[in-house]
Amino acid sequence: MRCLVSCGLSRGRRESLVQAVPVVQPLFRTEMASFIKQLESTVGLARFRHINAIESLEEKRLNELGYYTGFACPHGHLIRDSNEHWCYECAKKILSNVCGFDVNYLQSDYRIKYAKVWNQINVTFPDECWEINGSSGTTPKRVCLPSYRSLYSKQKSENVNIHKAIYQCAWGDVGSLLVTRLCGNKRCGNPLHLVSSFNRNFPPQTIAPCVTEFDTKKLMMIGQGEHRGLDVTKVILKDHKNPITNPEYVKNRPEYNE
Numbered sequence: 001m002r003c004l005v006s007c008g009l010s011r012g013r014r015e016s017l018v019q020a021v022p023v024v025q026p027l028f029r030t031e032m033a034s035f036i037k038q039l040e041s042t043v044g045l046a047r048f049r050h051i052n053a054i055e056s057l058e059e060k061r062l063n064e065l066g067y068y069t070g071f072a073c074p075h076g077h078l079i080r081d082s083n084e085h086w087c088y089e090c091a092k093k094i095l096s097n098v099c100g101f102d103v104n105y106l107q108s109d110y111r112i113k114y115a116k117v118w119n120q121i122n123v124t125f126p127d128e129c130w131e132i133n134g135s136s137g138t139t140p141k142r143v144c145l146p147s148y149r150s151l152y153s154k155q156k157s158e159n160v161n162i163h164k165a166i167y168q169c170a171w172g173d174v175g176s177l178l179v180t181r182l183c184g185n186k187r188c189g190n191p192l193h194l195v196s197s198f199n200r201n202f203p204p205q206t207i208a209p210c211v212t213e214f215d216t217k218k219l220m221m222i223g224q225g226e227h228r229g230l231d232v233t234k235v236i237l238k239d240h241k242n243p244i245t246n247p248e249y250v251k252n253r254p255e256y257n258e
Contacts, residue, residue: 048091048198054079071151073173074114076107080175085148086198090172094198099191101170102211104218108226109146109156114169117143117162118212121189126206129188132162139186148175167194170207174198 051057051065062068062079067088070080077089103115120140122131132140142159150156164179170191183193192203 048095050092051088054088070148071146072107072109073148074106074110074169075101075172077173080148084177085175086177087173087175090168090174091198093172094174094196095200097200097204099170099204100208100210102209102218103169103213104211104215105222106169109150110169113143113145113157114165115212115214117145117165117169121166121212123210123212126190126192128190129183129185129193130190132187132189140189148173162189163194166191167196170210171196171199 049066051067054062054065054067057065059069063082066082067079068082069078070085072078073080073087073090075087075090077087079088080086081088081091103111103118106114120132120134122133124130134141140162143162143165144157145160145165146157147160149158161179163181164174166189167179168174171194174196177196177198179194179196181188181193182195183190185193191207195203
């Protein structure tokens with residue numbers, strides 16, 4: 001039995017969806033494998049270099065290693081790649097095949113903007129396309145969000161492709177790298193149907209956590225922690241689950257960090 005992604009849907013709404021929607025087998029395994037093969041020629045663009053205790057390094061040393069301290073990603077990380085500007089910690093998360101977010105825990109510059117983005121998306125089952133509402137054309141409108149360029153740009157926010165915005169919220173910030181829709185549906189906002197050259201062969205079976213609505217208690221806890229200068233990452237990470245991947249999916253996995 002499939003699990004409905006819990007994104008603020010009431011129990012009655014979840015039960016009605018379970019009754020109304022027939023069981024559908026995962027649709028994108030073949031498409032994912034084919035697309036990953038195409039990415040093998042470009043994985044150098046997403047070359048990940050693991051650095052022990054990178055957060056403690058001085059800026060000069062970071063630069064020597066090909067990183068820099070930049071504008072915060074949606075998840076509050078600062079260290080980015082010097083060439084493609086992807087977030088170091090987000091790259092680690094994607095390479096670990098973890099997809100999940102809680103809008104309450106997003107960095108403050110992104111929090112309200114992303115709540116508005118998710119308000120446009122009809123969240124259903126994890127193996128289905130999630131319709132993006134609010135646009136009369138076939139291609140959804142861009143959304144205004146900060147980016148890595150916000151560090152040196154005169155404008156703190158810029159128009160971003162909504163699919164990339166969704167990916168960077170649920171998966172992680174990939175800087176200037178491209179994000180592609182596997183399903184081919186221009187109006188799909190399901191993060192599991194979106195990939196970059198950091199992704200593994202197959203996405204996890206679900207998004208955990210997937211919280212799109214504000215929670216007063218969480219916001220107060222995060223706000224108090226940030227005001228005191230505390231590290232709130234442990235609170236955030238405890239809600240992110242490492243998915244169990246079928247071994248047959250992993251055995252031929254391209255190594256993106258080679």
